[in-house]
Amino acid sequence: MADSKATDKQLLHLVIGGELSSIEHVTFADLDKVDIVGLYPNYASALVAWRQKAQMTVDSAQTRYFIVHLHRLLDPEATGA
Numbered sequence: 244m245a246d247s248k249a250t251d252k253q254l255l256h257l258v259i260g261g262e263l264s265s266i267e268h269v270t271f272a273d274l275d276k277v278d279i280v281g282l283y284p285n286y287a288s289a290l291v292a293w294r295q296k297a298q299m300t301v302d303s304a305q306t307r308y309f310i311v312h313l314h315r316l317l318d319p320e321a322t323g324a
Contacts, residue, residue, distance in 0.1 A: 255317065256289035257282055260296055260308030272305070280308070 258280035264272045271277050280296055283289035289310045300306040 253284050253314070254286065255282060255284065255313040256286055257311040257313050258289050258292045258296065258308060259311065260300070261306065262303070263305050263307055266305060266307075269307075269309070278308075282313075286310070286312075 259277055260280065261277040262272045264270045278296070280292050283292060293308050293310050296308045300308070
């Protein structure tokens with residue numbers, strides 16, 4: 244099983260969030276307070292973390308969480324599943 248994990252294609256995703264200065268734009272109110280939730284090896288695990296954080300802040304309209312597809316930034320010509 245460990246060998247299977249080592250050979251799986253790693254598609255890095257970052258989950259971040261925080262209070263936006265306006266719900267109209269993706270501009271954080273205070274970059275020092277951006278919540279870096281974590282780095283995940285695939286979209287499915289990033290989505291679980293995103294859902295948890297988004298649900299925790301559902302009462303704050305200006306707080307948003309995002310999934311950043313790092314694998315697309317690191318290798319823009321590659322396509323991920």
